[in-house]
Amino acid sequence: xxxxxxxxxxxxxxxxxxxxxxxxxxxxxxxxxxxxxxxxxxxxxxxxxxxxxxxxxxxxxxxxxxxxxxxxxxxxxxxxxxxxxxxxxxxxxxxxxxxxxxxxxxxxxxxxxxxxxxxxxxxxxxxxxxxxxxxxxxxxxxxxxxxxxxxxxxxxxxxxxxxxxxxxxxxxxxxxxxxxxxxxxxxxxxxxxxxxxxxxxxxxxxxxxxxxxxxxxxxxxxxxxxxxxxxxxxxxxxxxxxxxxxxxxxxxxxxxxxxxxxxxxxxxxxxxxxxxxxxxxxxxxxxxxxxxxxxxxxxxxxxxxxxxxxxxxxxxxxxxxxxxxxxxxxxxxxxxxxxxxxxxxxxxxxxxxxxxxxxxxxxxxxxxxxxxxxxxxxxxxxxxxxxxxxxxxxxxxxxxxxxxxxxxxxxxxxxxxxxxxxxxxxxxxxxxxxxxxxxxxxxxxxxxxxxxxxxxxxxxxxxxxxxxxxxxxxxxxxxxxxxxxxxxxxxxxxxxxxxxxxxxxxxxxxxxxxxxxxxxxxxxxxxxxxxxxxxxxxxxxxxxxxxxxxxxxxxxxxxxxxxxxxxxxxxxxxxxxxxxxxxxxxxxxxxxxxxxxxxxxxxxxxxxxxxxxxxxxxxxxxxxxxxxxxxxxxxxxxxxxxxxxxxxxxxxxxxxxxxxxxxxxxxxxxxxxxxxxxxxxxxxxxxxxxxxxxxxxxxxxxxxxxxxxxxxxxxxxxxxxxxxxxxxxxxxxxx
Amino acid sequence: xxxxxxxxxxxxxxxxxxxxxxxxxxxxxxxxxxxxxxxxxxxxxxxxxxxxxxxxxxxxxxxxxxxxxxxxxxxxxxxxxxxxxxxxxxxxxxxxxxxxxxxxxxxxxxxxxxxxxxxxxxx
Numbered sequence: 001x002x003x004x005x006x007x008x009x010x011x012x013x014x015x016x017x018x019x020x021x022x023x024x025x026x027x028x029x030x031x032x033x034x035x036x037x038x039x040x041x042x043x044x045x046x047x048x049x050x051x052x053x054x055x056x057x058x059x060x061x062x063x064x065x066x067x068x069x070x071x072x073x074x075x076x077x078x079x080x081x082x083x084x085x086x087x088x089x090x091x092x093x094x095x096x097x098x099x100x101x102x103x104x105x106x107x108x109x110x111x112x113x114x115x116x117x118x119x120x121x122x123x124x125x126x127x128x129x130x131x132x133x134x135x136x137x138x139x140x141x142x143x144x145x146x147x148x149x150x151x152x153x154x155x156x157x158x159x160x161x162x163x164x165x166x167x168x169x170x171x172x173x174x175x176x177x178x179x180x181x182x183x184x185x186x187x188x189x190x191x192x193x194x195x196x197x198x199x200x201x202x203x204x205x206x207x208x209x210x211x212x213x214x215x216x217x218x219x220x221x222x223x224x225x226x227x228x229x230x231x232x233x234x235x236x237x238x239x240x241x242x243x244x245x246x247x248x249x250x251x252x253x254x255x256x257x258x259x260x261x262x263x264x265x266x267x268x269x270x271x272x273x274x275x276x277x278x279x280x281x282x283x284x285x286x287x288x289x290x291x292x293x294x295x296x297x298x299x300x301x302x303x304x305x306x307x308x309x310x311x312x313x314x315x316x317x318x319x320x321x322x323x324x325x326x327x328x329x330x331x332x333x334x335x336x337x338x339x340x341x342x343x344x345x346x347x348x349x350x351x352x353x354x355x356x357x358x359x360x361x362x363x364x365x366x367x368x369x370x371x372x373x374x375x376x377x378x379x380x381x382x383x384x385x386x387x388x389x390x391x392x393x394x395x396x397x398x399x400x401x402x403x404x405x406x407x408x409x410x411x412x413x414x415x416x417x418x419x420x421x422x423x424x425x426x427x428x429x430x431x432x433x434x435x436x437x438x439x440x441x442x443x444x445x446x447x448x449x450x451x452x453x454x455x456x457x458x459x460x461x462x463x464x465x466x467x468x469x470x471x472x473x474x475x476x477x478x479x480x481x482x483x484x485x486x487x488x489x490x491x492x493x494x495x496x497x498x499x500x501x502x503x504x505x506x507x508x509x510x511x512x513x514x515x516x517x518x519x520x521x522x523x524x525x526x527x528x529x530x531x532x533x534x535x536x537x538x539x540x541x542x543x544x545x546x547x548x549x550x551x552x553x554x555x556x557x558x559x560x561x562x563x564x565x566x567x568x569x570x571x572x573x574x575x576x577x578x579x580x581x582x583x584x585x586x587x588x589x590x591x592x593x594x595x596x597x598x599x600x601x602x603x604x605x606x607x608x609x610x611x612x613x614x615x616x617x618x619x620x621x622x623x624x625x626x627x628x629x630x631x632x633x634x635x636x637x638x639x640x641x642x643x644x645x646x647x648x649x650x651x652x653x654x655x656x657x658x659x660x661x662x663x664x665x666x667x668x669x670x671x672x673x674x675x676x677x678x679x680x681x682x683x684x685x686x687x688x689x690x691x692x693x694x695x696x697x698x699x700x701x702x703x704x705x706x707x708x709x710x711x712x713x714x715x716x717x718x719x720x721x722x723x724x725x726x727x728x729x730x731x732x733x734x735x
Numbered sequence: 736x737x738x739x740x741x742x743x744x745x746x747x748x749x750x751x752x753x754x755x756x757x758x759x760x761x762x763x764x765x766x767x768x769x770x771x772x773x774x775x776x777x778x779x780x781x782x783x784x785x786x787x788x789x790x791x792x793x794x795x796x797x798x799x800x801x802x803x804x805x806x807x808x809x810x811x812x813x814x815x816x817x818x819x820x821x822x823x824x825x826x827x828x829x830x831x832x833x834x835x836x837x838x839x840x841x842x843x844x845x846x847x848x849x850x851x852x853x854x855x856x857x858x
Binding site for chain 1: 739740741742743744745746747748753756758759761763764766768773808809810811812813814815816818819820822823826827829830835836840847851
């Protein structure tokens with residue numbers, strides 16, 4: 001249970017963290033770039049800084065790393081040790097970052113001196129980390145998380161790839177703690193449930209089919225909710241199954257709905273899959289299926305209290321382009337009260353979301369500008385304050401076809417319940433209920449005519465949210481923009497792209513068709529018989545033995561590379577075969593042949609020469625099949641272009657996220673928020689309902705708040721003039 | 736301009752999941768303001784039991800004449816030739832485990848990764 005004091009602690013923690021950042025920014029003391037000038041000076045302090053320092057998973061253990069550096073505070077300054085620490089810090093930080101579910105892990109370290117005065121210096125190592133997850137099928141959720149909780153989302157992504165594959169609605173966890181219990185407290189207020197709080201506990205589960213155990217609960221004076229989930233995430237990386245998650249979830253809810261109560265307990269098994277980015281527009285398709293059974297009841301006199309089972313199917317599509325993101329989903333649920341009829345009702349859900357953030361990005365493009373040239377404006381965006389304007393739209397609709405009995409717990413209730421997942425534990429945010437922020441949770445539909453029972457059978461709702469940051473401070477320090485950091489990041493991403501491209505390249509039919517030439521080279525090399533050094537006199541033996549040894553290694557290496565290409569698909573290594581190994585072998589054979597000729601063994605020399613020529617001929621065929629003729633694109637070049645394109649598509653989502661973190665993300669921001677909602681539930685005896693209001697969205701380092709008030713202009717008797725909406729979540733408060 | 740020490744570490748796990756490449760380039764500044772580059776290269780491959788195991792782990796000092804290639808690699812990434820040479824270094828390391836190659840051979844092939852850069856690749 002989260003108390004007021006915990007919430008206040010979170011606010012204070014965030015506030016003081018912000019002060020620390022502010023203090024860092026105002027550091028003064030100009031030092032000569034040549035560190036050797038300060039050899040022998042006293043060391044005032046040694047520290048390791050990360051742009052994500054406020055996020056404990058990113059900076060925990062830095063003190064321990066400092067204690068192992070070559071340069072120690074008690075010693076006089078030594079520029080050589082100062083520089084040696086750069087590599088050591090990189091190694092130590094890298095070893096602390098998990099590399100699960102990730103494509104690329106990058107650590108860049110630079111060193112700097114500050115406050116070089118009065119014979120003493122401050123030593124600082126600045127570390128930037130990026131752990132880029134393998135392609136997530138949750139680009140919309142990530143986009144939203146970056147808008148709503150920029151600092152913590154950026155820091156999570158900077159700390160571990162595993163962070164982006166957990167949780168729903170972009171709630172990212174701390175990877176540094178993933179082997180321990182991770183606790184995420186949350187607290188909120190709503191008129192229906194009153195003040196309620198809870199905790200989300202996660203841990204790795206050492207079970208055969210599951211990776212993660214999660215318990216999420218919340219309670220108030222009149223309600224309780226709880227989920228216990230065992231889940232597993234995998235990244236097969238296939239076109240139509242890029243990411244997969246399966247789970248077993250036991251859920252319980254006991255909620256007030258008008259004057260009555262809804263109670264439900266269920267056990268559900270679910271499967272969720274996502275494709276890679278498909279089509280030229282980069283669409284990602286999501287799909288899911290769930291099978292559930294349990295018991296439901298409500299307290300209305302005469303209401304059905306029954307066993308219950310359902311099957312749910314969900315299909316969705318999402319995309320991100322530029323600063324835009326969209327997601328759309330359709331879900332169908334077939335439910336039964338298990339009382340004789342196979343299907344008692346069918347529920348259909350449509351959910352669409354669109355979000356755009358107006359925040360300038362660098363105009364740099366590789367097509368028009370060379371990295372590092374004056375036209376490369378990327379470094380100017382690092383450390384600049386960002387004040388994005390964001391617009392979020394959501395439209396949701398639902399319909400229930402009743403064939404027998406539709407239990408109240410499965411009907412539609414409108415209100416400001418923020419989470420209303422169509423499938424419990426779903427990795428994407430697809431709503432199954434109407435949303436209107438001016439009316440308390442589960443209110444619309446709770447006052448139906450008595451003859452009908454609780455809840456609606458049709459609904460629609462539309463929500464508009466506009467937020468404009470008026471205060472913001474960049475998450476990355478300006479200093480990072482003044483180093484050649486951006487170029488190093490380019491290099492790292494290009495290497496990653498190349499390695500991924502090699503995988504596609506080796507599977508391309510055009511490339512595999514050259515395997516015959518590669519095998520032919522291997523066979524010709526394998527047929528090479530080298531003379532036995534022991535068959536010569538001592539003087540010749542001494543000269544020929546090392547040559548034979550080197551050539552033997554070369555032959556074995558060629559055999560290994562041929563196997564690597566033809567069996568493992570490492571076709572890019574054909575370049576090494578052609579450019580390096582076969583020419584070296586030719587030189588080695590020529591050397592031995594010349595030696596044999598010089599000692600009069602023309603028989604052996606001739607045999608060797610014949611083999612050299614045969615290998616050369618096979619090599620020529622390979623080169624002809626592999627290397628392009630001038631001015632024309634060969635099938636191999638075309639295959640490389642295809643592989644590069646696929647690799648670029650694979651990394652595109654990661655690049656989008658990285659660019660947002662680098663050029664758009666704030667450590668803290670204050671943004672006034674305006675909202676407009678409209679919703680209707682049938683049959684409820686009332687017409688369309690509206691919500692108009694405003695509030696503030698605060699993102700203060702590791703704490704994120706949204707609070708405001710929405711007016712209910714068409715209120716009914718007994719309803720309040722509006723509703724307060726308030727939400728606080730604190731990321732990883734205890735680690 | 737004064738030399739600025741720098742260390743860039745990169746790990747890449749391709750979607751196939753059967754390899755993992757680690758590359759670390761460290762720029763070291765000498766007291767006379769000259770520069771040295773050091774390459775740490777590590778390659779993991781999946782064994783028959785399905786576990787990724789390290790087959791190559793080497794630190795190589797980059798020759799003075801190869802420093803432009805090292806700088807180009809840090810800025811623009813490894814090109815196809817360098818990645819191919821990395822595979823050769825890995826295969827040499829595997830031959831060493833069978834007694835067919837020596838530490839020197841592995842060192843030599845790893846040291847050839849940076850200079851293997853295609854002259855036409857971005858500098």
